[in-house]
Amino acid sequence: MGDVVSSHLDESRREMITARTRDVMKEFSDVYEQQYAVALFNSVRFEIEGGGGTQSQLLHRKDPLAGRSIFSGNLFQYLEENRKWRNRFVSVPNAYTINLHESKKAHEQGLHPKITINCAGYKALTSMDEYMELMNTSLPGVKAKVGNNPFIKCATAFPLILWHPYARHHYFCVMTEKEQKKWHAVLQDCVRHRDNGLPEDCTVQTPAFTVAVRRHRQAKGHYGTWDMMCGAPPQILANLVMEGLHPELRSAIGPRLKGKMQQRQRSWMLISDAVYRQVLTQTTTQYGALVDACEAQRVPLDARLRTDMDQIITSKEHVSSKIRALVLPKAEALLRNSIQPYISSILEALMEPTSRGFAEVREVFFRELVEISKNSLNGGGKDKLGDHMERLSMLAFHPVKMQSCYEQVEQLNLEGLQQRFDVCSPSVFVSRAQILMREQMDNAVYTFEQLFHQSLENQGESDMCKTVQRCQDRVLKKYDYDSSTVRKRFFREALLQIIIPYMLQRLSVTCSPELPRFKELIFEDFSRFLLVENMYDEVVLQSVTKDIMMAVKEAAVQRRHNLYRDSIVLTNSDPNLHLLGETPSVDWASKFGADEPEEVVGRSMEGGGSGSRRRQVVSMIQLDGVPLAYESCLEVPGVELIPEEDGELSEGQREDRGEDEEADEELPEGPKSPDSVNEIRDLINPMVEMVLPVAEEQQSDLANGTEATAGTLTAEDGLQEEVTHVTTVVDDVPRKSPRDRASVQTILQHLVESKKQEGDNERREEAAVEETPTAVQEDDSGLTADVSAAGSDSERPPPLPTDSSSRDDSGFQSPTGAATDESEPRPTTNGLSGEDKILDPVEVEVTLA
Known part of the structure; x- marks a missing residue:
């Protein structure tokens, strides 16, 4: 696209733009110098005579955003150079500029941002249709069809677009509607703050500049309000130049652009941005020289005013x-x-x-x-x-x-x-x-x-x-x-x-x-x-x-x-x-000794040096507990791989780590390849884990180890699987009180799908005891269903946890399904040889052939 800009903005045309900007600034400078003296007279007169409006009842804070930043988080940005979407870490300091970093680590290390966007004059859009409606009016004589495809294909359904009538547009997208609303509010606030670029406390420069701009536009026949009176004075002056220059260039260059309408619109946007940057560079330099020249005369003018004020x-x-x-x-x-x-x-x-x-x-x-x-x-x-x-x-x-x-x-x-x-x-x-x-x-x-x-x-x-x-x-x-x-x-x-x-x-x-x-x-x-x-x-x-x-x-x-x-x-x-x-x-x-909130972001380049820490006004969208696999310069991931923010993070405070774990569980886990021979063997011969009680006086009879055996295990659908090995792991787990066991049992019972399934489980357990003494009795926590799934050729179950200490073993029911007093131990058929042992909780691994 650089060839498009250089081919249409040759040396002669750039010289014409420079000359036009110089002429506008010359006219403006003459008016500004006159209005500067008048504004100084009004300021000194007000100071001498006093007066003013009613006094405010509320207090005013001098520097409310000292040591603060507004927002930070991850966005996907569209790069014009290679037409790709890339992940960027975005920080919004208290100056309300938008800084795009390659990664969060680069931001924390205090590196300069790759791009800094000054939002003055922009509009924050959330719809490609709204954007294309503005783009379709950018070239003369072009009538776009309804529903015409834009020249950018957004990676998600939630775009964020910064549109400017003269400067380059910026395209972002996020993964959820909640993120889009939050980012849109932030972008609008940046535009709102940067548009308000004329400080009211400058009682001489601001009135002189405002009246000079109005006078210049009235000389051109424009008397009404002007929506591009936004930003710092150099930006307003650049808009003033472009107000007359832009239509002229569009009429001269627009018909010469080649390609489809989308390509022509994209080319014109880049050309317009190059012109605007050239004009802005000139207005910044020349306005700075103008202000310095006027300020150099302020002291003698002020002394003269105070002497002859009455006259x-x-x-x-x-x-x-x-x-x-x-x-x-x-x-x-x-x-x-x-x-x-x-x-x-x-x-x-x-x-x-x-x-x-x-x-x-x-x-x-x-x-x-x-x-x-x-x-x-x-x-x-x-x-x-x-x-x-x-x-x-x-x-x-x-x-x-x-x-x-x-x-x-x-x-x-x-x-x-x-x-x-x-x-x-x-x-x-x-x-x-x-x-x-x-x-x-x-x-x-x-x-x-x-x-x-x-x-x-x-x-x-x-x-x-x-x-x-x-x-x-x-x-x-x-x-x-x-x-x-x-x-x-x-x-x-x-x-x-x-x-x-x-x-x-x-x-x-x-x-x-x-x-x-x-x-x-x-x-x-x-x-x-x-x-x-x-x-x-x-x-x-x-x-x-x-x-x-x-x-x-x-x-x-x-x-x-x-x-x-x-x-x-x-x-x-x-x-x-x-x-x-x-x-x-x-x-x-x-x-009050409160902990520093989570809104605290890393090192900032603005206002505090590379080692300063500044608190953030709005909580980050990216959850700290969820690792970002797509950190920098990678393709846009699928929608399901970026979690939606869980609420407002209590405005940046997440005291309970469990919320982060819940957020992690929402991420779907794709299929993974086995990394070792044992994992491959486990896939072929799945293992079933179960915990059975054993009395303390019988623990000496048990030992850790794997024992070869022969037996069958009946699944829920009636399919029988052979049991080839039984691994016994003895673990000391504190015995729960009957009251605790009853409460957990109640909870587990609520997890059962229906009373009908409970009856089916009881009948299968009784059949397993009578027909196969070596079968392992199962509890009501759903292991039978897992075994059925493991034996099926059409579906493989997710791996079960292997840490018995993480499981609650206090809610087991009687193997026969009969109602019993849980305070009395009941015999459980645990030995594969048919003997009955009263066991404390142990972990049994059953390998199915």
């Missing part, structure tokens, strides 16, 4: 009043005729799913606290409490547990409004709401941790359930208030994002030609900080703000949205709580 503000108010007189009448007419009738319907479409999502966050948080209360009521120790608190501390960053909250917001539908207001898709608002939900969940968890820890230090661990309840009530009240404030702010911002671009586009025809004359009213010394275009945008914003605030206030009165009215203003009613926010997070594992 700059006065000049701005004067020019804004002139612009307002021109724009406001036209804006009000447009607002009254084309926008006001739709504000309530837009707001309703936003509020319903968002309110359900925040309510689900509250419910998930409440359920976790109920589990902690149950632990305290049931007498759980410190270790259990430490484990619960460790899991609670990472609840907001657990993609699987938060998935039910995220799904509520994904139901947001703006159909009917998107075309009118030029909204590309609701994904912009969905992603923003989900980020806010995660922040509110972490704030609630962190606040509860601090309150609970303070209560434990002051009151001790007595009556812990009431302590949990008191802290829970306080946190939920603060969450209700904060979530209401956050949602109202989100609704206002979303309405502005939808309405303002629409108004600017409609007013641009009549207002934009008039704006240049207002530049004469600005002093030259202040021209860097006061731009007419920015003041024009502010006037349009002010014209619609009143209507938006009124609509949100009216919605807050309705109880079904669970919003506080603006008249209810909660000041900082809990000042002591915010003092706790300055204290570091509680390390619950070390405080």
Whole structure:
């Protein structure tokens, strides 16, 4: 496929791509430098004048994922180079990148990953049909048939695909639906986190970059929202270049691609990825140089602003009043005729799913606290409490547990409004709401941790359930208030994002030609900080703000949205709580002496050095007790050879080893070849093991050894087999009490298929005693059926256990099937010569000819 890329991306075309990227970056840089000075002015003015929104009631954690990783496990990846599926160990660090290692051992040794995927701009898909629907629109003039086969044949029925409009796609698959759901939640969380790449705490760079991108797109005629405003600034700039370059290259190269439609789609994907990587390399370098140049001027600009702040503000108010007189009448007419009738319907479409999502966050948080209360009521120790608190501390960053909250917001539908207001898709608002939900969940968890820890230090661990309840009530009240404030702010911002671009586009025809004359009213010394275009945008914003605030206030009165009215203003009613926010997070594992959970993965390259250990938020899918035979660079195994995860592993904790053994039993064991002559002989002459009791005073008469004999053994189907050898093994097994024997006997009786089979067993045993004195009497544990299977030519039984100590020998019934008092020993025909001996438990091996 490299030949396809090189043949269509020759030197002249690569030079054209470089020149186009340079031109776009030049235009963007000019706008960014202007907006950088304006953003610095707004930041310094806000700092001097103060103000701001309402104060949060919940505490904020500074670095919640310090020393953590998100997830790790095994996936099967499709390799484009050889078109093969290979097993890969995948780790997701706290940076939310996807690192693919050749094996888990390579990851633990701190080796660099083979591939690192930055998920910004991707979509996580779980269906090949959904993927092909996107692929069929990638080439112009190509109409794919319904149900057309993709160019990739997935190895299992549970694919996972990362799709990007410009970059290379990544294909994975897993073995079970449960794994697919968990991995899909993790991949979506990676996309969600990486899309939110512009830090809000950068009060100068982020506003300057956002406005510069919007200005550049408006100059090209694009006023609406943009769903590729995702990732770090260099990625957004690469998307900005590709927005105009990609269709042009597709029209030029698409008709020249050869082969079937699937092959052409695959070739175009590789070509597009090569172009995107070339553009991204340029934007990364040039944006870094642009930021450095602007930051070098920040100190003198800041000093100048602080000196002339009053004069700059006065000049701005004067020019804004002139612009307002021109724009406001036209804006009000447009607002009254084309926008006001739709504000309530837009707001309703936003509020319903968002309110359900925040309510689900509250419910998930409440359920976790109920589990902690149950632990305290049931007498759980410190270790259990430490484990619960460790899991609670990472609840907001657990993609699987938060998935039910995220799904509520994904139901947001703006159909009917998107075309009118030029909204590309609701994904912009969905992603923003989900980020806010995660922040509110972490704030609630962190606040509860601090309150609970303070209560434990002051009151001790007595009556812990009431302590949990008191802290829970306080946190939920603060969450209700904060979530209401956050949602109202989100609704206002979303309405502005939808309405303002629409108004600017409609007013641009009549207002934009008039704006240049207002530049004469600005002093030259202040021209860097006061731009007419920015003041024009502010006037349009002010014209619609009143209507938006009124609509949100009216919605807050309705109880079904669970919003506080603006008249209810909660000041900082809990000042002591915010003092706790300055204290570091509680390390619950070390405080309560809990063992390090199983989520702890090996060495990590990110954030801790090659020898650090970091705890994992989500439990691994691969069971530690099941060896992975297909470790690396092997073909995809059959579905039955990879076990499905047994639940959530108690969120990474598997205290009972028996669960791992049960998981092992689920793996079907295929036929194996015998490794020795003895094993071959055993297949020809199968051996039957049985345990018979013998009295202590008779043990001296018995000795270990094999004795040749002659006899027959009657199977269940009436088939008689010859007995050639009897091996006696004497083993000291403690005698069970009659009570214990009775209980085990009861259990064994329940395992018998039916009462009819019990009667058949009794009649066969009586016949065997009367007709063949040398026959070995069998118990009711199913050995007769095993002998029958061993004598059959059509089926060979699985090998029986040879360790008598692992068997429970306390549930034997009388050989005659009669009801007896188990406290009295009964004679058992054990000798092959016909003599009766009261025996203690021994192991007898019978070889059938």
